[in-house]
Amino acid sequence: MADILRGRERQVYRKGQEQAFQLDCEKQSVAGSVSQRACVFCGSRVVLYPIADALHIVHGPIGCASYTWDIRGALSSGPELHRLSFSTDMQELDVVHGGEKKLYAALCELIDAHHPKAAFVYGTCIIGVIGDDMDAVCKRVSLEKGIPVLPVHSEGFKGTKKDGYRAACDALLQIVGTGPIDDISPMSINILGDFNLAGETWMIRDYYARMGVQVVSCITGDGRIDEIRRAHGAALNVVQCSGSMTHLAKQLKEKYGIPFIRVSYFGVEDMSKSLYDVARHFKDQEMLKRTQAMVREELERILPQLAAYRRVLEGRRAAIYVGGAFKAFSLVSALRHLGMTTVMVGSQTGNKEDYEQLRELCDEGTIIADDSNPLELSSFLEEKDVDVFIGGVKERPIAYKLGIGFCDHNHERKEALAGFEGMLNFAREVYGSVMSPVWRLTPRRRGNSLEVVK
């Protein structure tokens, strides 16, 4: 059994326990824990990052810019300004005298050099402390250069990653509503919360095109400022990464009366359901028929291949630790589709409803954890004798060190895992990791004996 840190006892739950289900979450991480979470800045940065024709400048010392340079696998079909790293690189004297002048000069030179459609200025920890008036600088540059220059108040210490999502959504809200919408179809959507990792947004856009749905904007996968300006013209917001984008969807509903639905593009069932939900929303029989035909076509192509993987993967055990809990639901289902059991599942930022839903979804004995850390995660992997761990870069070495398979399902992934094709890629990746012969050599399965085994 794992040593759970004092103060975290109620953030770990085992399904089937006598106790009534109540998982503590949405708390500040316990000081001294090696949380897998990042900070407010991280939340803002990851959400806005894929907007490819905007300038993204980090206002602060160099670290925050260095560690987020080209960090996401968010692809662009055109400009790639988002893949460059810009920073005011605050030095000691700038901290003493304030960074407003430097920010102003940096913005001007970069806008002149790169001609972005907009600029996002991320405020990091010390900006909040030294009291730079970022808003005033942004306003001035915006007037002078004629593009939106948006302050993103993402000081690392001012809450959790979720507050960063919110700051990002607030910046986006300032852009929405500033573009023409007269040519937008009544059957139109915004794709919210897909980030075009490994080209996933393109796959999803293609599905919608085949259904006859117009995509007004993607926020933020393969994102463009002019598209986002028109987002208020869409008839429906389709929200995937609900943790980051629900705030924006709610605001758009309030401000422009656009309804929203939550979807997930991961796994066969959730993917199909998402498309059907959109089709049903528009109450158009022809669209529904087109959707059914498309889903059938896709499934006929991939199901036999998935079945082949399932024959081998049946009965294997998986653990999941992801940023947002919403993705975890889909992963549990997707793994079940492959015949696998989820024995541990957790997230950095899930809320009460998320965890309740996970509890309902999971089998008896499954461990559910909020805001976990390497010591807990490693003990869960050992205790449950996991075959494959699904997480991000920071979870990878925990699995590998213990001789356990791993699948990267975080924002650095280079394999498209969304959509029907993505489910096949996912199955292939899980299969490739679980079946690798290297586990036959690791101490975990074989011990450290040098004895020759045939």
Add this chain to the structure above:
Amino acid sequence: MSSPVGVKKSAARPNWVSTRNPCKACAPLGAALVMRGIAGALPFLHGSQGCATYMRRYIISHFREPMDIATSGFSEASTIFGGGENLRVGLGNVTSQYHPALIGIATTCLTETIGEDVHGLLHEYREKSAGEESPLLVHVSTPSYRGTHIDGFHDAVREVVEQLAEAGASSSAYAGSVVNLFPGLVSAEDLRFLKEVAADFAMPMTLFPDYSETLDGPSMDKYKKIPDGGTTIAALRATSAAKASIEFGRTLRAKKTAASFLQTRFEVPATRIGLPIGVHESDVFFAAMEKLTGQKTPEKYRQERGRLVDAYVDGHKYLFGKRAIVFGDEDMVVGLASFLAETGVVPVLCASGGKSGTLGRSIAEVTTHLREPVAVRDGVDFMTIAEEEACQELKPDFVIGSSKGAKLARELGAPLIRVGFPIHDRIGGQRILHLGYRGAQQLFDLVVNTLLEVKQDSTSIGYSYL
């Protein structure tokens, strides 16, 4: 020192205010690496949660090993009222979870800006926790707005030594025979190599930091909270009684280092030499080893040197007059420039995000025989490097440095030879050997073969012999 005639003065160029594609990381990252190189220690950042997480990710992506960094996890309240409580709770929690022998605390820009008195807070914590399980606490000031990850690294090495080195350690088992070696930021393989050299010279050595095992360990069946390996605390305490110190890094001359501290405070003689990359700089290292031990360099290394020079001869035609862009941490750049110049390659542009103020002088020292000018740029980023004449008008044959130069190399249409730290887009960065004749041999083969591959692939002929 020879005069830096060959070093080109900086040409007039636009002065960018912003940093565009940085060629550096921030100071606490270097400190965290150092703390990871102490036996039984856990790195701890006093600041926001994100700092620790981002640095873990950056380090993990290079070493592909677990890298736990704890944090006091500042909130808005701690920023206003001070982070003393977070630090206290954090240290307590780290102690009860990890049972470390030492906690290595580094500050961040946030805690430095609000003026946290970490020294005082730790003093208070020690007093309050007297009698309980209490790991040693060392701390280093690493505001991210000052210097780079390399400054954080060297400052952490110095602080650990300053805070642990004991007066009166001369009675310990280490006294008088041990040599302290402060290698700077090198690979895990480099550290293993240095230990091998010391063993072959039968020289007792305190190598610090030593993350050769903690960041490049074997597969486990049971997770180790703190991996085995690292410089022991006993050895660090006794650095004061060592026979001598060696530190690598020509650009450290302007810095107060661990070796200079030990010399001033405990009269441990210090020798500062360049990173031993290539024949010349390795000769300097082995000469220093001979002097300290009174022993001849073992035959094994003489053989390695002989084979290396023989390989230089075999490959000289492929390299003569080739133009390289060298970038990265300052001392790595100096070492590489020395190595490249002695093989006939012209390091036309040597650049670093670091700004010790001594890069130009150091490059000049190791490239005295070069007839062509070398442009040296310190405190620069990758977009500034790309705008240099050496990149714009005179295309280089190859680029050598960390994986952060991948974009630059791609734009130049030149191959990138990945060395140093970080290497985020290939496997095995921790196992690259840069040092000694053996390291130079591997670098040399890599450089030559990279150029041969370009030659082979760039025509339709498909040479069978090259």
